[in-house]
Amino acid sequence: MDIRELARHLGLSIGTVSRALNDRKDVSPATRQRVVEAAAKHGYIPNQSGRTLRSGRTGTVGFMLTLEHDSAIHGDPFFMALLEGLQNGLSEHDLDLVVLLARKGEDALTFLRRHVSRGTVDGWVLSGTQHDDPRIPFLLDRTIPFVALGRTAIARDYAWIDLDFEGVMGDAMTLLTEAGHRRIGLVAPPATINNSHIVVRCYRDALVSAGIPFDPALVHHGETDESDGEATASELMAMPDRPTALLLMGETAPVGAYRALRRLGLEPGRDVAVIGLRDNPACRALSPDLTCFSLDLGDLGLALARGLVATLPGHTKDTEPPVQTLWDMTLRLGQSHKVER
């Protein structure tokens, strides 16, 4: 069922049918309704390739997911919940969401370039932003709409939303330093990820204002998953003057850390203070309750959707500046940080 066949059924030209279905003004209300009803009756749905080829618009936005740091994905419930909010936000503007997975080992920029010149989507949501992410200038230079989940070190104006790591680190570090901890182990994301820099900077700032010397041996960069959390926690606790507290900025890293501690005969929340990043299901399963931070991923997805839509041509006022938001996370006190010193 083409537009041609539908037009023949209606005794109209395909041009008129197209205009009627696309809500353009050059068509009388009567025929518009007739066309819409006939389309529904015959189950006509425009072919996307033809439409895109001519108009250049696809009606979809892409969420780019790279499996490079697979621990950030593998078993990571963060994105799934986020995608739901994103889809809801996009639905309001009749946009579809497609998640594009970079092929194993494929470079992120190559992947993006491929899909951009293919013209698969109208706009992008970028995640896992690197410190100096080449995707940002690439898209900016071509004026392709996008919103980034995560800041970068790039000093150009674009839309982004990032978690408030400053707030998180501030809350966590005051909690620990005020409890008397002076040796605090930090597990930060991989050094290429931009968050990693922010986390370490805040860590040092907090130490300075508490008058505690900075020991680089206490800072590890690792993936966000369980097994890496276990490995790095083991290493940190094997130090001669081992830390009395652990700060784990990874999704399921605390699960591994608990296991590592117990293997050494140490109980989280009694012998060692532990603070995690997000209260995902895995962390909620821990006992004693993990002290960590929470956020509404559905809302975050919605905000990303709005931020992106504002950059799309047609939808935008063209004047307002791009969204640049630090997303609050609220501290959830559990038992795991309560270690008297």
Added chain:
Amino acid sequence: MDIRELARHLGLSIGTVSRALNDRKDVSPATRQRVVEAAAKHGYIPNQSGRTLRSGRTGTVGFMLTLEHDSAIHGDPFFMALLEGLQNGLSEHDLDLVVLLARKGEDALTFLRRHVSRGTVDGWVLSGTQHDDPRIPFLLDRTIPFVALGRTAIARDYAWIDLDFEGVMGDAMTLLTEAGHRRIGLVAPPATINNSHIVVRCYRDALVSAGIPFDPALVHHGETDESDGEATASELMAMPDRPTALLLMGETAPVGAYRALRRLGLEPGRDVAVIGLRDNPACRALSPDLTCFSLDLGDLGLALARGLVATLPGHTKDTEPPVQTLWDMTLRLGQSHKVER
């Protein structure tokens, strides 16, 4: 940069350029190489819409994700790990994977129909198969390639892979009945999901062969998530003659069940036996260790990719029957089932 411009650079016709890039035979090796090199040099990548419009092929397969049962997705690490394997399997055949999220509240068949007539992908991976899933006959009747993750009650020949719930339930039930349990609470997936029927059937079969009467009050249908696990566990334990064992066929349901039990002053693995479905990160965080089942999601994704590719035109031998595989899950004994009766 289109094919026309590239052809002009080379002094060739666009037809020849197209044939060279698509590895067709009607072109000399010398010019083929010349074309490929020029394309690489100028960064030419064929426009997907034009290509699809003419050839009908997209080079992508779609993974359909419905947010209907959002608890099956929300915070569910199952799919993320699966997608990685799927992408790896598809890469071997130069296929891209796109994940298509049904809009909130949109009917699954409507969603599928929309994307099929749009022609967004060459083939489909269906998940969350219903007992009588209308998507199956829809795709079969149109001879659109697909593979289903999950069986249905539909007696037609198509490619599917499903978890071996028969094996899982058999192992779990013998473990419990041989330990003397006679009142076993079951939390099965929502009744519309096909797995739910299988699980309940196996549950009854196991009871019969152990000579235990079937009590429908012990069977609950719920989502697979934490909060639902907590709610149903609470309900089951509030019964006058409450169960001595819980069997939870949901991803993170055991996390909620642990919490519910402890609120009642009951310790999993000591007062009540608990068995879960899969050893995801959340379940691995539980203490005492949850007795449950494990599988390699990467391998499963690969198998799905192969199963789908075999149904795609061109790749297939056309003769071999579609894959129909029960995927083994191996029992991982923890501490949570050890309750002496």
Added chain:
DNA sequence: GCGATGGCCGTAAACGTTTACGGGTATCGG
């Protein structure tokens, strides 16, 4: 030397839309 064969390549017609453009009819003001 000539017809046949096969390897390469150019030509042009699709694929299904959107959209600029122009034309036809009715309405309206004068």
Added chain:
DNA sequence: CCGATACCCGTAAACGTTTACGGCCATCGC
């Protein structure tokens, strides 16, 4: 009654590919 103005609608040219078809040239066998 006439010209101008809207309002609709049809026409046709794109958009970027793929691919059936035909043609040219060289090679080959006789």
